[in-house]
Amino acid sequence: SSELTQDPAVSVALGQTVRITCQGDSLRSYYASWYQQKPGQAPVLVIYGKNNRPSGIPDRFSGSSSGNTASLTITGAQAEDEADYYCNSRDTFWVFGGGTKLTVL
């Protein structure tokens, strides 16, 4: 099926490492992409493909994948990383995960 599942909320202490996960059958065939969305702003692509960062995205953001699960890891989370994060995959058609609200404590 073309559904992606994310945990609704995750928290991390400032400077620590956090992993946000995304599960779905399509991830067995395709790498996920990840977006950061801050209140009142459009989503911004942070990771795509196996582990590619668009220009301007800090290298503390990384991606990985195993089986039907994709992960976004933030190593050394900063206060400005507090946001909603969405995974996305192409399958028969495009689909987004429900989003994870990241709180930086």
Next chain:
Amino acid sequence: QLQLQESGSGLVKPSQTLSLTCAVSGGSISSGGYSWSWIRQPPGKGLEWIGYIYHSGSTYYNPSLKSRVTISVDRSKNQFSLKLSSVTAADTAVYYCARGMTTVTTGAFDIWGQGTMVTVSS
């Protein structure tokens, strides 16, 4: 640098048709290898992909909206458009246009418009 800008009516009456346009600047919509999508986000909720069009004019829609959606492209104006018919309050959302890129193993929306709020209300 490629930029996208949505425009259209911010208030639509129930049962009527929502119409939005996405103007592409800083590059050509006819550039190969990209699709052009509409994505929406109801207030306080997540993202929902609506559909995409290629510069060739071929389209693909979210099955849940397919019966009500039409996406078209105007290459002469370097823009693409969304029409969503028979709207209800459930169609109230911020509507984004975005450029999609795909490879054999992945895909992503790398450039987004700022979004435009559309409210369905009488």
